[in-house]
Amino acid sequence: MIPLDDRGLLLGDGLFETVLSRAGDLVALGEHLERMAAGCAVLGLPAPDRREAEALMRRAVSDGGLDGARAAVRLTLTAGSGGRGLDRPDAPAPWMFATAAASAAPTTPARLRVSSVARNAGSPASRLKTLAYLDNVLARREATAAGADEAVMLNGRGHVACAAAANLFWIVGGQVFTPALSCGVLDGIVRRQVMAAVAVTEVAVSAPALAGTEAMFLTNSLIGVREVASLDGRMFEPSAQVAQIAGLISSPIHGGGAPA
């Protein structure tokens, strides 16, 4: 339970990370905690204690009986209680908690739909995993209401940014593209892994640029690489290149061997 004057609850003032737990291994934990610390710096909040964060996450896994399972572990950090209206107290005391739930990997490719809800590239929050995630909730809701699985969000300039809960890649003429972080994009950990594994061109392009794509895929820490079946109803053939990329980055994410 959390108090009613918590700024995360009242104003979305805080951050989260969603980490894959595989048989008790918190995959890429260090990168997740580094990203949260970097986000705290942007928001002007003290960074969380890494040992405490890890202990909270491990306890959430074991309390949920998920030590042997594939699980999503969410670490949430709020700006804590107090302040007056929008203004934080002089010395904010962030509050942190973790929850865990079993999480199956998706077994089907995703059907995407371009959303009418814009991504706010003009806010630093658009490059962070913040508690102010309502735009993404609305974009996802619009997509599922139309029979799709996930939304493609464009920023205020009409440039392709990301999916509601994933980074987005596409392939044209064998070349791999992804939106630049400046388009209002989270610096995804699997996004980084894909960019380290294969040549990827970061671009700022509007939705019509997706018309000539041969294949698309989504990435995030829970799904790894997920192929896209369709965009606004236009079907894609299964792509050997996407399968190859998924294979290249599968060991740190899906292997469960060495920590990433």
Added chain:
Amino acid sequence: MIPLDDRGLLLGDGLFETVLSRAGDLVALGEHLERMAAGCAVLGLPAPDRREAEALMRRAVSDGGLDGARAAVRLTLTAGSGGRGLDRPDAPAPWMFATAAASAAPTTPARLRVSSVARNAGSPASRLKTLAYLDNVLARREATAAGADEAVMLNGRGHVACAAAANLFWIVGGQVFTPALSCGVLDGIVRRQVMAAVAVTEVAVSAPALAGTEAMFLTNSLIGVREVASLDGRMFEPSAQVAQIAGLISSPIHGGGAPA
């Protein structure tokens, strides 16, 4: 206290209203509750029970010993618990609470600063009071760090939208202007009252258009009309026209007589 799986806490999935209480009178309560119900329709949430909302607010005032005081009463509605990731449960069960705190009217004109944090006019949430208020927190923080009181937020097209916690008006050649709602602006209750009292032109203009302003003022339910002292360091003379507008709308907001 609120449970850790609340979607307001985790995702900013919810709405709020801030109502002025004067000597036990909840000013413009009906308009606030109507606006929250309209917001629920946009977000796809069931509207709150008005009697329950009013009872919660009245209890917050009396529990705080604020029946005789000037107080800010905040009504918060979250999308409730559950769902998986971004997706709401099939039948969301919103959760509602109210808090109250003494609130003095500001006695000095506001010093404004144009913010680098954009308002997301491309999301319907930009026209609602949602729990995903982090952009406004960041804009305010930037303004106060620079010695100002409040931020002026521009949308992704560079058009003037609003202050971090108020609507914005300005005067050129005796004519009153305010950003159109489509700029990413909350349909403020005092904003409506000003527009009903005097001729106001709704515009979509970029920040340089403010260079020729003679006077500016802010409005919200707690401050009523607050004159602006400066914008990015440029000082304004006290304006008889702003004082006149404040007087015209003062009775429903500040009179404590007939409900607005």
